[in-house]
């Protein structure tokens with residue numbers, strides 16, 4: 448569409464013309480190009496003229512946009528004056544102002560007096576996360592008798608200046624885009640009233656591992672009824688596969704048994720094993736769920752409706768399984784994953800003085816961190832679906848350190864090497880495993896440049912196993 452569009456009039460197309468002109472200008476603003484913005488200010492005039500001619504069109508909103516400097520938190524990166532200039536060209540925007548601290552009393556006062564004096568009927572504040580100040584600004588617009596749901600907050604700090612501090616131009620364009628989107632949304636917003644609806648004081652927990660059981664017990668303790676749905680035939684999840692666990696050094700079975708006891712002794716918790724949630728509808732407070740499981744006579748699979756007010760997803764994780772040949776996995780039997788190594792060491796008699804695997808006495812072990820996690824584009828091979836596991840798994844460093852220390856303590860003659868990118872022990876007290884493993888003679892190597900990783904090449908040549 449172009450500016451010509453306004454002249455292509457056919458009967459009944461006027462409102463379409465206005466919308467097209469508006470969206471064209473919004474697209475231009477998204478491009479953030481000053482020259483374009485000036486050129487297309489003409490479209491805005493055209494738009495206003497069209498509105499004057501067609502009085503049956505809904506009235507143009509009167510939006511106030513406030514861009515916060517947050518001291519310098521935002522304005523040190525984002526060109527807030529340029530953002531205000533761009534925002535002032537968005538159709539419907541009556542005023543666009545920059546303020547040093549929008550959430551301060553004077554900052555809020557500016558908004559409330561503009562609503563009253565400029566007759567604003569929509570407000571956008573471009574500042575920090577709505578979780579911080581949405582209520583503040585909803586309160587401010589309400590004080591000026593504006594419906595609080597005709598207010599939008601866009602987060603140009605956490606998602607803008609903080610996230611893109613090395614890219615001021617990008618952060619500035621992003622702020623313009625976010626404001627344009629918020630104004631666009633407000634064009635279609637209508638005043639809302641708060642209503643109270645009855646809700647189900649019952650929660651559905653999906654997954655009966657340690658996290659699901661703990662959530663169920665905590666909610667039951669607060670008087671909330673819980674439906675705990677586990678797809679397998681027993682509770683406990685992955686902890687059922689573990690032996691001694693950090694940081695308590697308790698047996699995992701002990702922790703699981705204790706928690707199962709609490710679950711079973713609570714008359715607020717109903718456990719459904721071998722079951723699956725097959726559908727979820729509704730909204731917070733009023734979900735309608737359908738669960739399939741052996742509820743029929745003699746365990747026949749059947750379905751049941753379960754209305755709940757909240758749902759906790761605690762479906763856990765699947766350990767990464769390396770591809771065939773990745774670090775010689777499945778090519779050399781001595782290359783194991785951590786869960787496989789844990790299973791091996793659990794299978795060795797507690798009285799045994801040697802770590803024997805496949806008839807061979809193991810004399811040295813190398814633990815390699817981050818395999819399958821923190822993957823890098825262009826270096827790691829993607830999963831079959833094309834994705835990379837870019838996240839840190841958060842549990843493997845502590846697990847490896849615990850295992851490395853345990854090997855040195857049980858089999859002091861075995862040399863233990865640890866190849867890490869960083870050591871990330873997330874939980875309280877878990878750093879001690881690093882200190883204790885160092886003291887126990889575990890030798891640490893940093894492999895901080897996976898691209899030129901000598902370990903990778905050595906492993907590929909079979910010289911490290």
Ligand SMILES: Cc1cc2nc3c(=O)[nH]c(=O)nc-3n(C[C@H](O)[C@H](O)[C@H](O)COP(=O)(O)OP(=O)(O)OC[C@H]3O[C@@H](n4cnc5c(N)ncnc54)[C@H](O)[C@@H]3O)c2cc1C
Pocket residue numbers: 653654655656657658659676677678679681682683684685686689691692693694722723724761762763764766785786789842846849
């Ligand atoms: C090798 C290794 C060693 C570890 N060692 C330790 C340790 O020493 N200490 C420690 O604190 N942590 C350790 N961890 C981490 C620990 O295992 C996890 O933090 C913990 O098990 C997570 O519990 P969870 O309940 O979230 O998940 P899970 O244990 O995975 O449980 C999830 C449950 O949900 C069920 N489920 C899945 N999908 C569905 C579905 N659609 N419907 C219904 N049910 C479903 C599963 O069957 C399972 O029972 C280790 C992890 C690994 C990989």
Ligand code: SF4
Pocket residue numbers: 515516517518520547548549550551574575576579580604
């Ligand atoms: S509104 Fe948010 S971004 Fe603005 S000054 Fe307050 S905390 Fe900072």
Ligand code: SF4
Pocket residue numbers: 816817818820821838839840841842843844845869870871
């Ligand atoms: S840094 Fe540690 S916890 Fe994170 S993925 Fe790597 S090994 Fe796992």
